[in-house]
Amino acid sequence: MSLVGSYVALSKPLAAxxxxxxxxxxRFGIAALAMPHWLRRxxxxxxxxxxxxxxxxxxSFLGNFLFSICxxxxxxxxxxxxxxxxxxxxxxxxxxxxWLFLRERITxxxxxxxxxxxLGIGLLALTPHHGAGGSGAAGTSAPWLGxxxxxxxxxxxxxxxxxxxxxxxxxxxxxxxxxxxxxxFALSTPFGVWLALRFDFGSVSTGLWLLLVLYAMAxxxxxxxxxxxxxxxVPAAQAGVFTVMLPVSAALVGVLVLGEPLSTTQVxxxxxxxxxxxxxxxxxxxxSPVPSA
Numbered sequence: 001m002s003l004v005g006s007y008v009a010l011s012k013p014l015a016a017x018x019x020x021x022x023x024x025x026x027r028f029g030i031a032a033l034a035m036p037h038w039l040r041r042x043x044x045x046x047x048x049x050x051x052x053x054x055x056x057x058x059x060s061f062l063g064n065f066l067f068s069i070c071x072x073x074x075x076x077x078x079x080x081x082x083x084x085x086x087x088x089x090x091x092x093x094x095x096x097x098x099w100l101f102l103r104e105r106i107t108x109x110x111x112x113x114x115x116x117x118x119l120g121i122g123l124l125a126l127t128p129h130h131g132a133g134g135s136g137a138a139g140t141s142a143p144w145l146g147x148x149x150x151x152x153x154x155x156x157x158x159x160x161x162x163x164x165x166x167x168x169x170x171x172x173x174x175x176x177x178x179x180x181x182x183x184x185f186a187l188s189t190p191f192g193v194w195l196a197l198r199f200d201f202g203s204v205s206t207g208l209w210l211l212l213v214l215y216a217m218a219x220x221x222x223x224x225x226x227x228x229x230x231x232x233x234v235p236a237a238q239a240g241v242f243t244v245m246l247p248v249s250a251a252l253v254g255v256l257v258l259g260e261p262l263s264t265t266q267v268x269x270x271x272x273x274x275x276x277x278x279x280x281x282x283x284x285x286x287x288s289p290v291p292s293a
Contacts, residue, residue: 025192063160077146080254116276
């Protein structure tokens, strides 16, 4: 989640240099070249059923393809700090998804966390946008749309957590990572090829190419493998707790690396959102055992 938050922020200059759908296609393609050996089915792994294949497609379509599209378009229209505040709602959204699809109970503290996330996003909507980061006019014209797209990415991330938990009982982490990346590449290929034929690749600096490779490796390989490996032994709702590192790292990279301003309202919104995270993740008190006589 720390890596995800970092590349969410660092993808802002990439989204300014490449068309978003071309960027997504390049990301999936670079990662596909790095892990073809992960596609091979281990000897101790049963063949995939129709249900497993469907879950793999949904995991890629929602948590990989749509998440990338919504996130990349979103951060190109808003600031990394604003994206970080909105993504602080992920634990609460994961809790709601767990209640809807896994029938897990939402406690009072989780309900309060959801309220904090909503209040933080509401404050963020009132914050004037100053368009740091050199994204140009496109980056300052519709911050509300960028915030909405980032929240759609939050919904995709929640689906990613819930579906991923089901997949880890059927497939290994490496195979899941390679399969969902391959689906992402297939889904983005028609758009990517069409845009690539019209794009001037010579205008991209060496530094941006290196950042693109780092983004592809982090987004499609490292983070997916780490997440799926963790989900093998951690419940989906509990895994949502660790998404706290996503908004924190995204906001830190936005301020410290991209030089984005941090307004008082954004600080307040971020603080309220993190208060919701604390409410959702603070360990519950357990009754002390009564000593025997």
